[in-house]
Amino acid sequence: MNATPAETSGSALRAMGGLSFSKGHGTGNDFVLVADPDGTHSFDADQAAALCDRHQGIGADGLIRAVPSRFLPEGRELLVDTPAAEWFMDYRNADGSLSEMCGNGVRVFVHFLRTEGLIDLPDGGSLAIGTRGGVKTVVWTGNDYAVDMGPWEFIFPGEASAKAMDSLVAADGLEVPRPALSVSMGNPHTVVALAELAELAGTRLFTAPKVDPVPANGTNVEFVVPAEPLVHDGVGSVTMRVHERGVGETQSCGTGACAAAVAIRHWAGAEAPDVWRVHVPGGVVGVKFFAGPGGHEHVELSGPAVIVASGTLS
Structure with a gap:
């Protein structure tokens, strides 16, 4: 007889008994964090999913292992060109799948290290900081964290430059599929502009939106309402909800906020x-565009990071 999901989760948690962890969040995007300075705590997909389970585990949008880069093949590759990237953010989504990068997560990661x-x-x-989406530089301002998220790019550049749209997105609560633009921030995003906040509130994200065409590795989907007026005192403003690949709807998504700003801009x-x-359900983050190395435009994400609890698995 095959094990039930609850039995699988319970078995995975028991195998991690005695594990020390912390719980943190960045504008409501929450994470279980584990310090692994000796590189001895690797997690498989079942263990990560068990920890992130909101009913039978600790509960989180993802699991972050803080491990020296030298203990991971991906980290050692990054150290060749960036020796200063001594720490690696080993990140898994709530379903246990590996993810390239998380903008809120990297802020919480650095706060956890501190x-x-x-x-x-x-x-x-x-x-x-080393990530599967490349090296990210994080600055502690004394109040929050600002992350150079690196360059952005269109996932389907030809279509985007010609039409400003490259796909259609269908979601529960929207009467017809909506045109969208796909943006890479080291991980994939598809951004949909909606007309008003009531439409945003009525979009139901219990199930994953359907994207056509969908990027090769799946995509996160952002639904965005521009402010009216869009720009005030030189600052643009939008309100966003997001369905994250491998997670579901989350209170915030850092890379998604960057992608939303890219598309609306x-x-x-x-x-x-x-x-x-x-503006996201969990708070507000800042996004700034600036000229990066080699003439590529980079995106900076800024916002808070909070550790709310620490404990040990029984």
């Missing part, structure tokens, strides 16, 4: 600002 005494990061100090045209505020 609170655990694993790094010394003064006000204004920066830290290079692209649609708004040449006069659109470089600084944005993105």
Whole structure:
């Protein structure tokens, strides 16, 4: 007889008995965090899913293992060009699947390193972090964390540059599929603009939206309402909800906030600002565009990070 999901979850949790962990969030996007300075705690998909289960585990949108980069093949590759990226954010979604990067997660990750005494990061100090989406540089401002998320790009560049739309998205609560734009922030996103907040509230994200065509590795889907007026005192503003690949709807998504700002700014045209505020169910994050190395435009994500609890699995 095959094990039930509850039995699988219980078995996975028992195998991790005695594990020390913390729980943290960035604007409501929450994570279980485990410090692994010796590289001895690897997690499989079942274990990650059991920890993130909101009914029979701790509950989170994802699991973050803080491990020195030298203990992972992906980390060792990054160390060749960026020796300063000593710590690696080993991240799994709530369903146990590996993910390239999480913008809220990397802020919480660095805050966790600080609170655990694993790094010394003064006000204004920066830290290079290894992720499966490349090296990310995080600055501690004294109030929150700002992350250079690296360059953005269109997933389907030819279609986007020609039509400003490259796909259609169908979701429960929307009468007809809506045009969308697919943006990569190191992980895939598909952004849909809606007309008003009532339409955003009526979009039901219990099940994954259907995207056509869907990017090769799946996609996160952002539903965005531009503010009216869109720009105030030189700052653009949008409100967003997101369905995250491998998770479901979350209170916030850092890379999704960046992708939403990319898409709305692209649609708004040449006069659109470089600084944005993105309102998500869990709070507000800042997005800023700036010229990066090699002439590529980079995106900075800023916002808070909070550790709410620490404990040990029984």
